[in-house]
Amino acid sequence: MGNREETETRILEGVDRLIREKGFSSLGINAVARESGVSKVLIYRYFENRDGLLRTWALGKHYWNDAPGGAPSGEGVPWQERATALFEGQLDRLFGNPLLREVIRWHLSSDDPLSRDVMDRIEEKGKGLTQEFSDNLDTQEDVNAFVSLLIGGIYYLALISDKTDQFNGIPLKSDEGRTRLRDGVTRLCGLIFGEMTKKGP
Amino acid sequence: MGNREETETRILEGVDRLIREKGFSSLGINAVARESGVSKVLIYRYFENRDGLLRTWALGKHYWNDAPGGAPSGEGVPWQERATALFEGQLDRLFGNPLLREVIRWHLSSDDPLSRDVMDRIEEKGKGLTQEFSDNLDTQEDVNAFVSLLIGGIYYLALISDKTDQFNGIPLKSDEGRTRLRDGVTRLCGLIFGEMTKKGP
């Protein structure tokens, strides 16, 4: 008590907990105040209103920088391998981060432009990587379409993994399912990028 | 007035309109009554409560039977062609039916078990078709993983098409984007199912 910074972080931690447990739909000022054990007047005093609170929460997050960094990008690495690393990284990232899934859900269902800003930051790194593919690959194929479908598939399966145990015969909550998806992605990368070569001068 | 059936359909039509315009999140009794121009007491009288209303709405829908029927299933049709028809059908279905997308959004974000029931009916036909693949194909590949990723990708891209114009360089709201996705799916089906043959005895 008597410490503004501490109170602010307590509030933001409350937001964090609330989103993780109930999602964005039930994220009201009263709920945050209750969860944080803090008078809601302080929320208005320190964050102006619900929007300001959400904005400082979202923009102060480090979560969005956990993009798959394991993608090998050396000169000699074949594109198939790079793509595999990218997709497997996204798979682990999505399935391993419940808060991230909650934010995607938020973006899919709300009209709040802030959700777009946050999504942009989430996708930032991945976009740079996929850009590399379409820039450097010498192929007639629509690489962007392939990538979009695969990334989208990973997103969707991660999202419904919170709601159901199985999708199309794949157990989404077990390691077995994760492994099958991982292998499937790897196999698809082989089929798609297997014969592609670097663009000539 | 004075006609129960007519009032009931007016209410259900109001639900329909409301979901299409605002989604499930803002679907309250008061909103339905306002939208339908009907006293909310009648909603309670005829449908018991919000849950009952939603249940009769969802279970009385014909929408869920518009699954891609164009999939050729004759004996001589190659599997690659069948798969292509299945996925392209799903693509058109998802992008062409806003109400369907709202229901999927609902399922992704709510805890209501009813949403699972509705999703089961939506996926029913597709599940039967994909089951055929894993049953009849003689391959070492994890066909279910491929199918799950592709179907999921179609779902996700359709969902975000309501929120953003472009994803990964694909314009989601234009015919061009639809065509590119369609071609991408076709091409992937070629890569995946191209060499698969029917299971021998």
Place this chain on the structure above:
DNA sequence: TGACAGTGTAACCGATTGGTTACATAATGT
């Protein structure tokens, strides 16, 4: 000591929520 800024709480506001009670009116069967 006193003025003053920052931190905190309780109580209230109007609007809206899901849900109910009471009552008026129209149709129906005897």
Place this chain on the structure above:
DNA sequence: ACATTATGTAACCAATCGGTTACACTGTCA
């Protein structure tokens, strides 16, 4: 004609929402 049933509306209920006002306390600087 009369009693009963179905259809409809207005008014109300407690609870919750985002947001505000008023007031008590604590420290700091003069």
